[in-house]
Amino acid sequence: MAPAFRPNRRTALALAGTALLAPRGARAAAPALAPVAVMELDIAEAMLALGVAPLAMAEASRFRARFPGSRLPAACAELGASWEPNLERLQELAPARVLASRDREMLVPLLERVAPVTLIEPDDTRGRAARGADLMRRLGDALGRAGEAQAALAAAERQLALLRGALAGRDLPPVFLVALVEGGTHLEIYGAGCLLDDALRRLGLANACALPMPSYGWVIAGIEHLADRPEAAVLVLDFGAPTRRALAQLHRSPLWRNLPPVAAGRLRLVEAASVWGGVPTLVDIAGRIAGVMAPSLAPALYSPTGTRS
Amino acid sequence: MAGAETMTGRRASGGRAALLVGLLLAAGIAFTFAGLATRLPSALWWEALTAPRAEAAELVFRFGLLPRLAVSLLAGAALGLSGALFAHVLRNPLAEPSTLGTSAGAGLALAFATLYAPFLLEAGAFWVTLAGALAATGLALAIAWRQSLSPLALILAGLVVGMVCGSMGGVLVLFEHHHLSALFLWQAGSLAQNGWQGAAALAGTLAVAGLACLLLLRPLAVLELDDAGARGLGAPVAAIRLGALGVAAALAAAVVANVGVVAFIGLAGPALARLAGARTPGTRLAGGAAAGALLLWLADQLAQLAERLSGVGPPTGLLTALLGAPLLLVLLPRLRDALPAPAPAETDRKGASVPRMAVFAAVMLAVPTMSLLLGRGGDGWWLALPGDPVLDWRWPRIVSAFGAGAMLGLAGTMIQRVSANPMASPEILGISSGAAAGATLLVILAPVAGRSGLLGAAFAGAVATTGLVMALGRRFDYAPQRLLLTGVALTTIIGAALGLVMLSGHPRLDLLLRMMAGSTYLASPGEAGASLVLAVTGVGALVLSARALGLFGLGAPVASSLGLPVRAGRLWIVALVSALTAAATLVTGPLSFVGLVAPHAARLQGFRRPLAQGVAAMAIGGTLMVLADWIGRTLAFPWQMPAGLIVSLAGGPYFLWLMLRRRA
Known part of the structure; x- marks a missing residue:
């Protein structure tokens, strides 16, 4: 089932361009540690994009697993769960400052006993992507790196524009963005309100899902909903082993095999990204989505039986 | 209770029950046709079954809705039969897969295997759930054994086994956010189908179990006597009991493996059958299965209706738990229990002696002291001195x-x-x-x-x-x-x-x-x-x-x-x-x-x-x-x-x- 990549010339150029512009992976040195402790994954992600690493953060191990592109230095200490960061450890590390979100309001009196707490409160009324940009700006102000924040945001905009241009005029189908739930009957479908949906929008792609969404932007729904838009493509977030197991279960299902997008071979795996990320995740996942959508112009690469059709 | 009823009284209650069953059937049929028709116009049903096109609606009809209908009937029948078997063998009308901890044990085993040993599931989830179902049921029986399987003691033991399994499941959820959706769906019993595989598996289990029940029918009738009487007739009482319990647990395990934990159908089905006048073991088993099928079918149609109205519906198993648990409360006072209340206190212990008190006091002082002073930091274990900010x-x-x-x-x-x-x-x-x-x-x-x-x-x-x-x-x-x-x-x-x-x-x-x-x-x-x-x-x-x-x-x-x-x-x-x-x-x-x-x-x-x-x-x-x-x-x-x-x-x-x- 190895996807035979056949990007045409224009796509190849565009993708090469994005690789050159990529804000991460291309950077050589790991960012230096600042005496700051961070309680949230998205703040840490934005901070690293500004070229500073926290001294300690909550859920550092989960961050390393979910945001592999962010390259958190090994020296950054683990503080445990973000809803109960280890205060004794925090005090031992003696940061000069603690960065947290409104979600930690209840913890502020405790954290204040170690170091001054700055709550980064991005405007979240205009969607996750706009929230991410606002977070980057506010973090830049808070860290005295407003210039870096402006530059990072401008770079992200350029890259998103480039990706959108590469896909423009291609008459691409609407897209279902899903994660598989083991058992073979349900999916997590992402829609309006979620960062992944913002990535689709910024690429000029339409989200095929018309289900009503809660504010956080995803629902668990039956696989049959993929038949609501027979012409759609399905992008499956790839979480590794669980996703492979779920796919194996789905291959045994006649309903799944006959769902129009699956039967027509318009299903692709996309390396998973966290829905709780900010601008760097947005750019990353947009790049990956563009990467799989562009070669989808080639004949069907995926067929449920595993053989090329 | 049955003996006290007059013939007319029994006929009247049987008549009411028949009316109830008729109403339930009519409601089920109406809901089902209405539900199916909203997904696919009825004129196309025959075509979808015989010569399906790759139309979304027809696919969903053939591979999603119809198998789900079949599964609701089959799983309901399996749970009803399981409940009727448990109730008969244990002489306890409240005994069934959810009150004995059977379903909860199967669910916990499945959750454990999913998270920590997915390779076990490759041979089929059924074997994992069967192991869990047998272990939990065995534990409940072992606990109640000391009290001669007194009906109340048994149900209490079973529900507590279920509670403990549930709280362990809660722990898993807390630590494995990744798999949250899958675990919740399983624990909540979703009947959604993606083909006929689940229905086929359940039908197979049900057929084998039905055959076993046919073979067990005469021995089970003998169990209606008390144990001594049954033994007097030369019946291997223990073997009959174990065989029937095994069949009942396997039925519950099959349901958990295919659709997840569906509570209280095994209680409500046999109760409905008894209400309708089922008296012999044969009619109780068959009636329990039929009533179970009817009830789960209806509950699932309700769940689907809720889904159509609100967009995202409650899993059927959660719905049956919410509807069925009050039934347990209603049936509870009717349960007869000949055993006296347990003795309130143990009296074979000595009073508090001085050395014992000293040890007790020492522990009471030592634990908080250790808890206060001994801890871990970035460099490992360390002992804090009084005055340390920590x-x-x-x-x-x-x-x-x-x-x-x-x-x-x-x-x-x-x-x-x-x-x-x-x-x-x-x-x-x-x-x-x-x-x-x-x-x-x-x-x-x-x-x-x-x-x-x-x-x-x-x-x-x-x-x-x-x-x-x-x-x-x-x-x-x-x-x-x-x-x-x-x-x-x-x-x-x-x-x-x-x-x-x-x-x-x-x-x-x-x-x-x-x-x-x-x-x-x-x-x-x-x-x-x-x-x-x-x-x-x-x-x-x-x-x-x-x-x-x-x-x-x-x-x-x-x-x-x-x-x-x-x-x-x-x-x-x-x-x-x-x-x-x-x-x-x-x-x-x-x-x-x-x-x-x-x-x-x-x-x-x-x-x-x-x-x-x-x-x-x-x-x-x-x-x-x-x-x-x-x-x-x-x-x-x-x-x-x-x-x-x-x-x-x-x-x-x-x-x-x-x-x-x-x-x-």
């Missing part, structure tokens, strides 16, 4: 853990005394669950409410649950085991309702999980002091009510004849227990079992008078919580595990062990 973090947590544990120990002692029942506790009677439900409701309605608001809501929930348990208990004069059963049934209902909240993906899920797990993290010095003040006030209340508690231990009639105003005394103590439990639950979570364990340990230490037992239970409960909090702070450092969770992982199994050991 102690400022630790003491409020230790004091608040101690206060909460002490309050539960006291509440447990009081409730055990007042109900003259050594197995009672705030956790088992549903008081803790009620407190958690009250607090949860507040979090949903008013997310910004502070700690005092939470405390008030928890108290209201605790009082409401206690009041309900007591009101329901009046009908059977507060008979101890029935009271426990009522509480456990309420806990089950509340658990299902909370499951629904979890499934809704509420944004403050973390807050809810914290509440269910029980954590001392947020304890401020003020709060720690308040919890200590509350505990001390509790001691005062204990001193005032010690005489009443002693009299309650003799049973209500004796207490009344000795001049105790039974009703007023009961109300006073119930109010006290509710207040103590509500304050403690915010720290320990609803399933800590401290309120059960501490009074027991106190009695085992030789503290048997109400006042001494209450104070000792407070010391023990407090120390237990302090120990749990210390383990939680150090075991996975820098990660912290909630103290309530740790204590419940130890407390649940301790409770089962206690039941296993206890004689009638």
Whole structure:
């Protein structure tokens, strides 16, 4: 089932361009540690994009697993769960400052006993992507790196524009963005309100899902909903082993095999990204989505039986 | 009951039951046709079945909706047959896969395998669920064995096994956020299908089980006699029983493997069949299966209707739990139990001796000291000296853990005394669950409410649950085991309702999980002091009510004849227990079992008078919580595990062990 990549010339150029512009992976040195402790994954992600690493953060191990592109230095200490960061450890590390979100309001009196707490409160009324940009700006102000924040945001905009241009005029189908739930009957479908949906929008792609969404932007729904838009493509977030197991279960299902997008071979795996990320995740996942959508112009690469059709 | 009925009475009740069945059937057919027609016009049904096109609607009709219809009927029949078998073999109309812990055990095994040993599932989920179903059922039977499988003891054991499996499942969910959706769907019993494989598997199991039942029919009829009579006829009673129990457990396991945990169909199906006049083993089994199929079919159509109306529907299993658990409460008073109430206290222990007291006191001092001074940091284990700033973090947590544990120990002692029942506790009677439900409701309605608001809501929930348990208990004069059963049934209902909240993906899920797990993290010095003040006030209340508690231990009639105003005394103590439990639950979570364990340990230490037992239970409960909090702070450092969770992982199994050991 190895996807035979056949990007045409224009796509190849565009993708090469994005690789050159990529804000991460291309950077050589790991960012230096600042005496700051961070309680949230998205703040840490934005901070690293500004070229500073926290001294300690909550859920550092989960961050390393979910945001592999962010390259958190090994020296950054683990503080445990973000809803109960280890205060004794925090005090031992003696940061000069603690960065947290409104979600930690209840913890502020405790954290204040170690170091001054700055709550980064991005405007979240205009969607996750706009929230991410606002977070980057506010973090830049808070860290005295407003210039870096402006530059990072401008770079992200350029890259998103480039990706959108590469896909423009291609008459691409609407897209279902899903994660598989083991058992073979349900999916997590992402829609309006979620960062992944913002990535689709910024690429000029339409989200095929018309289900009503809660504010956080995803629902668990039956696989049959993929038949609501027979012409759609399905992008499956790839979480590794669980996703492979779920796919194996789905291959045994006649309903799944006959769902129009699956039967027509318009299903692709996309390396998973966290829905709780900010601008760097947005750019990353947009790049990956563009990467799989562009070669989808080639004949069907995926067929449920595993053989090329 | 049957013998007392006249022929006309039986015919009338049979007629009513036939009418009920007819109505259910008509409703089911109407819902089903309406439901199918909204997905695919009926003119196209034949085409979708015989010559399907790659049309979305036709595919869903053929591979989604129709198999789901078949699965609802087959799974319902399997559960109904399983329930009828259990009820017949155990001579207990309430015995069925969810009241015996069978389904919960199968579900837990499946969750474990999914998370930690997915390779086990490659041979088929059925074998994993079968192992879990057999283990849980076996445990419930073993616990009730000592009490000659008395119907009430058996159901109590089964429900508690189910509760412990459920709280372990909760732990898994807490630590494996990744698999949350899959686990919730399984625990909640979703009937959605993606082809005919599930229906085929269930049909196969059902066919084999049906065949086994045909073979067992005559031997099962022999079991209608008492054991001695059956043996007199030369029947291998034990072998028949084991065979039938195995078949029943396998049926439940097959359902869990294919659709997840679907509660109470095995109770409602056979009950409906009995109502319709099924008397012989054959008609009871066949009728139970048919009624089970009818009920699950109807419940699933309701779930689908809700999904059509609201977009995202409740999983069918959760719906049957919410609808079925009240049925358990209704059927409870009808259950006959010839056995006397359990003896209220063990009398074979020596009183508190001086060396024993010294050891006891040493432990009580050593644990908090260790908890305060010994800890972990970036460079490993270290001992803090007095004056170290780290102690400022630790003491409020230790004091608040101690206060909460002490309050539960006291509440447990009081409730055990007042109900003259050594197995009672705030956790088992549903008081803790009620407190958690009250607090949860507040979090949903008013997310910004502070700690005092939470405390008030928890108290209201605790009082409401206690009041309900007591009101329901009046009908059977507060008979101890029935009271426990009522509480456990309420806990089950509340658990299902909370499951629904979890499934809704509420944004403050973390807050809810914290509440269910029980954590001392947020304890401020003020709060720690308040919890200590509350505990001390509790001691005062204990001193005032010690005489009443002693009299309650003799049973209500004796207490009344000795001049105790039974009703007023009961109300006073119930109010006290509710207040103590509500304050403690915010720290320990609803399933800590401290309120059960501490009074027991106190009695085992030789503290048997109400006042001494209450104070000792407070010391023990407090120390237990302090120990749990210390383990939680150090075991996975820098990660912290909630103290309530740790204590419940130890407390649940301790409770089962206690039941296993206890004689009638």
